[in-house]
Amino acid sequence: MAAPWLSLRLVARMWNGTRGIHRLGGAVVPEGNQKKERTMLQFLTNHFYDVEALRGYLLQREMSKVHMKNRFRDKEWIRPDKYGHFSPEFWNFQEVPVEAVDASDCEINYEGLDNLLLLKELQSLLLQRCPHVDDWCLSRLYPLADSLQELSLAGCPRVSERGLACLHHLQNLRRLDISDLPAVSNPGLTQILVEEMLPNCKVVGVDWAEGLKLGPEEQPQDTASPVLA
Amino acid sequence: VAHTGRTVGRLGEGDWDGKVSEIKKKIKSILPGTSCDLLPDTSHLPPEHSDVVIVGGGVLGLSVAYWLKKLESRRGGIRVLVVERDHTYSQASTGLSVGGICQQFSLPENIQLSLFSASFLRNINEYLAVTNAPPLDLQFNPSGYLLLASEKDAAAMESNVKVQKQEGAKVCLMSPDQLRNKFPWINTEGVALASYGMENEGWFDPWCLLQGLRQKVESMGVFFCQGEVTRFVSSSQRMLTTDDEMVILKRIHEVHVKMDHSLEYQPVECAIVINAAGAWSAQIAALAGIGKGPPGTLQGTKLPVEPRKRDVYVWHCPQGPGLETPLVADTSGAYFRREGLGSNYLGGRSPTEEEEPDPTNLEVDHDFFQEKVWPHLALRVPAFETLKVQTAWAGYYDYNTFDQNGVVGPHPLVVNMYFATGFSGHGLQQAPGVGRAVAEMILQGSFQTIDLSSFLFNRFYLGEKTQENTTM
Numbered sequence A: 001m002a003a004p005w006l007s008l009r010l011v012a013r014m015w016n017g018t019r020g021i022h023r024l025g026g027a028v029v030p031e032g033n034q035k036k037e038r039t040m041l042q043f044l045t046n047h048f049y050d051v052e053a054l055r056g057y058l059l060q061r062e063m064s065k066v067h068m069k070n071r072f073r074d075k076e077w078i079r080p081d082k083y084g085h086f087s088p089e090f091w092n093f094q095e096v097p098v099e100a101v102d103a104s105d106c107e108i109n110y111e112g113l114d115n116l117l118l119l120k121e122l123q124s125l126l127l128q129r130c131p132h133v134d135d136w137c138l139s140r141l142y143p144l145a146d147s148l149q150e151l152s153l154a155g156c157p158r159v160s161e162r163g164l165a166c167l168h169h170l171q172n173l174r175r176l177d178i179s180d181l182p183a184v185s186n187p188g189l190t191q192i193l194v195e196e197m198l199p200n201c202k203v204v205g206v207d208w209a210e211g212l213k214l215g216p217e218e219q220p221q222d223t224a225s226p227v228l229a
Numbered sequence B: 001v002a003h004t005g006r007t008v009g010r011l012g013e014g015d016w017d018g019k020v021s022e023i024k025k026k027i028k029s030i031l032p033g034t035s036c037d038l039l040p041d042t043s044h045l046p047p048e049h050s051d052v053v054i055v056g057g058g059v060l061g062l063s064v065a066y067w068l069k070k071l072e073s074r075r076g077g078i079r080v081l082v083v084e085r086d087h088t089y090s091q092a093s094t095g096l097s098v099g100g101i102c103q104q105f106s107l108p109e110n111i112q113l114s115l116f117s118a119s120f121l122r123n124i125n126e127y128l129a130v131t132n133a134p135p136l137d138l139q140f141n142p143s144g145y146l147l148l149a150s151e152k153d154a155a156a157m158e159s160n161v162k163v164q165k166q167e168g169a170k171v172c173l174m175s176p177d178q179l180r181n182k183f184p185w186i187n188t189e190g191v192a193l194a195s196y197g198m199e200n201e202g203w204f205d206p207w208c209l210l211q212g213l214r215q216k217v218e219s220m221g222v223f224f225c226q227g228e229v230t231r232f233v234s235s236s237q238r239m240l241t242t243d244d245e246m247v248i249l250k251r252i253h254e255v256h257v258k259m260d261h262s263l264e265y266q267p268v269e270c271a272i273v274i275n276a277a278g279a280w281s282a283q284i285a286a287l288a289g290i291g292k293g294p295p296g297t298l299q300g301t302k303l304p305v306e307p308r309k310r311d312v313y314v315w316h317c318p319q320g321p322g323l324e325t326p327l328v329a330d331t332s333g334a335y336f337r338r339e340g341l342g343s344n345y346l347g348g349r350s351p352t353e354e355e356e357p358d359p360t361n362l363e364v365d366h367d368f369f370q371e372k373v374w375p376h377l378a379l380r381v382p383a384f385e386t387l388k389v390q391t392a393w394a395g396y397y398d399y400n401t402f403d404q405n406g407v408v409g410p411h412p413l414v415v416n417m418y419f420a421t422g423f424s425g426h427g428l429q430q431a432p433g434v435g436r437a438v439a440e441m442i443l444q445g446s447f448q449t450i451d452l453s454s455f456l457f458n459r460f461y462l463g464e465k466t467q468e469n470t471t472m
Helices: A035-047 A049-069 A088-093 A161-169 A187-197 B016-030 B059-071 B108-122 B151-167 B176-182 B206-219 B278-287 B366-380 B427-444 B458-462
Strands: A100-102 A124-126 A150-152 A175-177 A202-204 B049-055 B080-084 B145-149 B171-174 B193-197 B223-240 B246-259 B265-275 B305-316 B327-329 B334-339 B344-349 B388-400 B407-410 B417-421
Touching (some): A035 A049, A187 A202, B049 B059, B059 B206, B108 B151, B151 B171, B171 B176, B223 B278, B278 B305, B305 B366, B334 B366, B407 B427
Parallel strands (some): A175 A202, B049 B265, B265 B417
Antiparallel strands (some): B145 B193, B246 B265, B305 B344, B327 B334, B334 B344
16 A cells, blocks of 8 residues: 555645645545544554554545546646647636646746736746746736745746845745755845745745854864874 | 277267167058057047937937947948047946836826836847847846825825826835735835835846946947037028028037047037937037027027936845835835845935035035934834944936926927936936937937827927926
């Protein structure tokens, strides 16, 4: 059984910031039992493998029932085929709101963003390593403020800290990836300022200790060289 | 007896060796491979003939030069000369500017000029590309402008925002509650309404634009000369108007350019003169005889542009507003913006008419900051109560005393002098659009893209003000 173990405690539809949109959306376990029963069940699960396995099996059955009803199962991401063409089935889903766009490594530019800004329910936008996405493009993203929860700009060569300042309109953002931005002059300080600007958002990208200099007592000692009197 | 090596010429001339070496030097200088000293060096002088002479090499002058070369219908069809008095640009308004660009005006022409400039700056590496030169980095901060209005200005601000939205600017109105929500460091006391630019507004590095224009324009074949225009030689023609009044039309056919630190000058024969001399445009206009006539007549209407000094202060405030801070323009006229990542800010305030400083020098008035700027800043942003001024500088506005907007287009009487000046603090952000408009006027006879007819010189004689009703 290769299913990942999901916590059977109350899993509300709350954003789990560490996972990102690429996995299937969080499963909802119905809030059912009263507290006493739940803790009793939890206690049994923690102590008996059989009870654990039984609960796992029942949960899997519930989940597969829900997924059977999903018309998009396994086809949530609409990808081009090996010739770069999209399947014409796409036209059937015109009223379905687009939730996530992965435009990584794509040549999208300032004028091209016109198309993305029409998506009023976009939750996740990935613009990793896009060569033409620059500070001017970031200033266009504010119309997505109501819905956008995840944004990734990792590896974009033209994005600098000046463009990142525009992201403060996106108050619903919960995950922002600003790693590996060569045009940012001071990544550690920028990370701190962006975190201050977006207090509800998890900003991923730069280790705050990057760029710190070692103090004098921590200088690496060269133990190999002999000390001559 | 030591032999000195000097021979005494038989003919009694003496110093024969010296003469020989002189003759040798002369022969060497004629032979190719060495610099010729026989003809005087004229590389610093401008050419003797030029189709267009642009007086002033700041951002406006270079923008006009760029668009003239870009829109000419034949390559090399027009010869342009830019005359700039100070190649270090030490007093030029361009380099000393705060570098802001914003569309929050009340006149549609100003909004369109600014929108075009934003798209010019966004695509600057396509407009100003030079082979083998690295791409330009304008360091543009798209953080927008935030204008605050008190009760009495709120209605005007609302109608202005309507016009701005109609012209295509992305501006939104904010109430004091929304302001406090978005920018918690603001104190909204006295603020009834605010307008916030969401796109195409912010600030950038004016030097980068200047250098980019300069290198592009040089690569397009424009001539540069460091010198001062001291005289215009013009020819006159008497003509009758439709009402049978006599009018004297002048045409400048020669410009005298004087070199630095010398009396040497070069007369340049020209067809068109462009006055882009910024704060000193009035002197150039006076040289052409503009304003020399009885007051109240068209001949007696001077160019109402004069230099006005403005101070800019840079301070450090560790707990100041964060990365999202726009350029905030307060109800009192004080303004500030962030500068860099390190909690530094810069700003200032336009003085009232009574407080106008003496424009003869660019000395910074620090008392003005203490008494007239800091109190307003500290009121609006409580974090600014503790700050430390790091540095300051001063620059000139080419201030149009008539209606504080630019003068663009030809003079009605001196028919070949075109103006591109008087922008009173907006020159940098309107330069690309104005340069294009002047080039269109010259090459095609009328404004083609943005109609700047309300900025013509005539309005000074007719008394029709083209005035902004914003506090900027």
